[in-house]
Amino acid sequence: MQWVLEPLVGVGPLRFGMNPDQVASALDGATAYISTGLGSGVGWGDYSDWGVTAVYGEDSGLVAVAIDAMDGPLVRLRDVELIARVPSEVRADIYGLALKEGASVRVNWSGDPEVAAWGISMGAALELGLSPEGYTERRDRVITHALLVGPELARDPYTSEPVIRWSDVRHRAPNSGAWPVKAEQVRPRWDWTPLEGIGPLRFGMNSEQVAAVLNEVPAARHGRYPFGQPWEGFGTWMLHHDRFDATGVTAHYTSGFGAPPTLGAVTVHGRTGPQIDFEGIRLIGMAVSAVDTALIQYIEEREMGLVVGCSGDLGPDGLNMYVRTTRAGDTVVSEARFCQEGWEDHG
Incomplete structure (x- = not known):
């Protein structure tokens, strides 16, 4: 799938502010196979068939969408492809686009780019593949995923409610954007x-x-x-x-x-x-x-x-x-x- 990001408005068929029923309908009746608190206020649902997690605020309105690195749709912002790519290449493209549009880029908790003006916070996950025998195997690189948020969370997505209930990163070691490996x-x-x-x-x-x-x-x-x-x-x-x-x-x-x-x-x-x-x-x-x-x-x-x-x-x-x-x-x-x-x- 190829989705387009409309910064602070929505991504693909999803619009910030949708309730869980509207999100499920936009995803062709998808079921959240893993969920917490859907329809009761703050909560989230993992639509694994789509590679998407939807996070909802106090009024059960959609406030954030997480796109999986392996299974999620390919998301494009302008001419920049955000998902399932080499992180350094995406970082370079984001900085180039930000320079062109006058947007400010900062580094988030994982050492990846985050842009409040677009409501994006990038990340990376281990790439998996299939062995010649057909078994899942780990590869030696990471590929990009993204957290996309509405305007109320854009200032600091990962430390904002309700994202912090879905993925609490406060106990993880923050990264400055460098990963030195000891010889x-x-x-x-x-x-x-x-x-x-x-x-x-x-x-x-x-x-x-x-x-x-x-x-x-x-x-x-x-x-x-x-x-x-x-x-x-x-x-x-x-x-x-x-x-x-x-x-x-x-x-x-x-x-x-x-x-x-x-x-x-x-x-x-x-x-x-x-x-x-x-x-x-x-x-x-x-x-x-x-x-x-x-x-x-x-x-x-x-x-x-x-x-x-x-x-x-x-x-x-x-x-x-x-x-x-x-x-x-x-x-x-x-x-x-x-x-x-x-x-x-x-x-």
């Missing part, structure tokens, strides 16, 4: 003991022990207050994870009623983290397609099981390790999450 020769090498620990970190450590052994103060912390379940207790803030930028890792914690947070998983960052080997396969900072190929070959040769995580991450069965991806400009590099036994990874 292999300057990365420290860490050992990994499956289900027990990684490098100097051991599962079961408390957050103070983690910070002490890394000799680093967390650059960011993320947690929540309990939702009121009896086993969680009441009013005590629960730590989810600490991000250590100098070391290049994120520590993930598990906690419960009356129990302090303890280390349950560690994500080693692809661009900056230490190198980890698994049976001669370098897991960190590599082309993800190469890591996937080597990992699958190793598993098949030994008739092991392959586990696919909820985000498409791959790992050998029984080790609770998942090879993940992280963006590096127009490309992606591999990173990995190492978990204790019983840890349920949710992406």
